Amino acid sequence: MTHAGQVREWVAAARRENGPVDVLINNAGVIQVGPLDEMREPDFQRSLETHFWAAYHAINEVLPEVKARRARRIVNIASVGGKVAVPHLMPYSVGKFALVGFSNGLRSGVRRHGVTVTTLCPGLMRTGSHVNAEFKGRHEEEYAWFALTNGLPGLSVSGESAARAILSACARGDAELVLGLPAKFIVAVQALFPNLTADAMAVTNRWLLPSPGGIGPATATGAESRGRLPAVATALTDRAAAAANE
Template sequence: MNRIMKLAALGVGGYYAYRALKPKYDYRDRHVVITGGTRGLGLAMARRLASLGARLSVCSRNAGDVESAAAELRAAGATVHAAACDLTHAVNIRRFLEESRRLGPVDVLINNAGIIEVGSLQDLTIDDFERSLDTHFWAVYNACQEVLPQMRARNEGRIVNISSFGGKVAVPHLLPYSVGKFALVGFSEGLRSEVASEGVKVTTICPGLMMTGSHLNARFKGRHEEEYAWFALGNATPGLSMSADTAARRILAACAAGDSELVLGLPAKLAVIAQAICPNLMSGVATLVNDLVLPKPGGIGANSVAGRGSRRLVNPALTAVPDRAAVRNNETGGQPLSAIL
């Protein structure tokens, strides 16, 4: 046993020594594409990349978000291509990436765009699941297919797929989100194996809760005010939730290191480990949470309301920190927080 532990320690030590000594990936003058790069985590990564000297292409469905994010990044000295783009249509992805190549071939693709819909299964529809798969899986698949030929030809490239710990552990009342993110994890992990020998490194990111400000733009169904309450308070809880800036720094470090996977946040790490080791126990815990804690079906049913319109049950003081993050990360559409709450 002692020998095994010594060998394990040597292996771990050797791995970290290798990471410390191998050449660092430099983002300076690299062309980085970030889908969903105009607000939330995507904007936090764009800001950091701008400070590192990268050329940036960012997109979002909302033209107002695109304009405000592009103006901020250019004011910081970055070279930016920005466009409004609905990624659920392959033709739009192709057009955006073709236009982005005016900044040069894509060195790094960060598939970050996402949507969140919250509600019980009885209040969800097939459209919710299709929307999630279109955004979290098919948009990623199509973007990768567009950039891979040039990356293969250069024998160099990096792809970062932002999934979620919800793509490792199914979360009640987030089933469409989990379905889309599970599909993304499977694709991302398999893709890494298939393109590694061609010089392309794929990194799968599974963040836990983050204070990006997304609680204001997530959509809530059924008893939408109760659904918003558990979702927003989880995002606001210290120790459970990570800042967008911290997450951005760690994600870009993982990409630079060529890591295969990064699970962000201790609670997320523990949940993923527990799911792998004792899935029956985790299933029982999830069932208890669903039955005893989460809202019952009803309310507005299959209709949905954004978080900013579902805040009645939550004291604003309890979400003050993520609310400030929403302003910083362009989740309020450039408006003062008081104008939308």
């Protein structure tokens, strides 16, 4: 997905198998979790390659076709992290911010050709991403807060319900959709009170999230970072990981 030539081959194979492209949905993500002090340039490069450049290459492969045929859809699945920069997820937010900006600009640029672009910004998702996310610094503590918040009912959205909402937004031709009440709330607060939001994020980073240390800039997967966190605490998101073959 991060190599333009391979994306071109994949689109060509899909076109041979299924015919002309009617809908393109860009949905890919990598997550590095940890303090900014432990992040390095390759972390940001990988995020941009996956979240922005992969979508950019896929869109460029289908854009001439969908413009010629008109009334076609492009959906870019970003994140609430592309609307509000969340501490300890900096590379992820940088990549998703790039995708949100590109997607929003693309919509206005191709609308006259009958192509509708929709930007999706889900909040916390129960998809099992905690298993393969990469954790830095005090990786067991980082894993604990990330896995717990991603699995709490009310805070997180299931993959199935998100998929239904995404397809509905695509069919309607929405410009943007933020998924989940907590995500809608934080995006609204950021828009209305940017200084307050920045201060709250700084307080969260300093007092509520783990400090640097541990394994430092090295990485450990979620499967390697469970530590003493009881399985019952992540039961819902573990179930989602098994269902999605994470």
